Amino acid sequence: MQAPTPAAPPCPPLSGQHRNSFAFTTITKRLPVILAKAVDDLTRTSYALGRDSATSSDDTVQAKREEAKQLLSQLGEIRYELQRDRKLKPIAADHDGDSEHWNRLLQTHFPDGTWLSTPWLVSECYMYRLVRGVFARSTHWRDHDPFARQKQEALQHSATTVNALVGRFHAILRDAATADDHMSATAFAELVNVSLWGNGTDLSLLPNLNAEQTASLQAAMTSEDAHHHTIANDLPALWELVAPLREARIDIILDNAGFELFCDLLLADWLVQSGRARVVHFHAKQIPWFVSDVIRADFDWTHRALRELECFTTLSHHDDLVAMLDRWQSHLSAGRWLLEADPFWTTPYAFWHLPSHAPSLWRALQQSSLCIYKGDLNYRKLVYDCMWRPDTPFHEAIGPLHTAPGAPPLVALRTCKADVVAGLAAGKAEALSLACPEWMVNGEYAVIQLSKP
């Protein structure tokens, strides 16, 4: 078999060409809304500048507001081209430095590709890279994240669930070092489920939730009922792998900021506190990505927000939350928690290409005793975002990440939000389609899938 390429994945790619696909709905309906929200954010931020001129000179404010107008028109242009299914143009050079790489990929594999005809994974990543370019090429808005406001609001809407989780896990985490095997197994299973279902409330899928709706959705997602929606569940095998670990390196390839990140930090805290991990490497994105993905600024903001914002300081478990945050700070200062942001994670490449396209990242991951891949997009990239038969074994669908020499064990914790899946029992997909036609994309079903090379 020839090595797959972005234009020729191991099976036919998900693509907007298929009119009844989630790819088509995303490109034609969801992405224009996401762009409109970025426009709205920039308009509001620019408008607010005038009211806050104490922080910078009037000239700077004027220059920023003038430049914002140009940026707004560039964002509008992206939306225009997308909605007319125009050809994907080369990405203009900017400070992020990977435009040549992108353009080579487009030129080599998709010289005539349009938004709908190019594989979904590529055109969707392309949109976020274009948006980044608009800001990266600017003088005054280079560091502006057009999705930050949404990410921050979403965490604040999660305060009720944050409180419940602190109440549930504060003592378990504090005392993890002395827990017996049964207690450890229970804590681990619960925390994996929290981290898994923390992926459920997604800004790109559910952009308009208020605090009440968020709380009730999160409660549903962490309930017993939700666990019956885990349609492939390697948790027992995962525990067998994790239980004997001592002082290991564990990697978490992060997905969303806000509530999901908080859930991931709980799991990471347990890994360190229980002595299983000596170090946890968190992998964030280098640029704003898929609306809610974690960038460095989100990571830092989350720690501050949980400590300082009124919606958290007034929680009944706030003191315990602060004790937890103090410990997390000490994990960071002592290098037990490390945050990284390799540029590979924001390329359009499936992870089949990780060993060849990001060799130093791959060498680092080879040192890991377990790589935890969070969320839907990471899953799509693991399985090359193509139309596997749902009963294809998971390890087959991840290709080199299972077969490459020195491939570390990995687990995918993913709520299903795209019409691709592998590793289900024979007949499961058919049964699910009868019970719930939207099961692949509505975020109500999930998988915990392990590869142990």
Ligand SMILES: O=P(O)(O)OC[C@H]1O[C@](O)(CO)[C@@H](O)[C@@H]1O
């Ligand atoms: O945050 P996650 O879980 O990666 O989900 C990303 C979302 O974006 C998509 O990848 C495409 O818009 C969906 O598949 C999913 O709804």
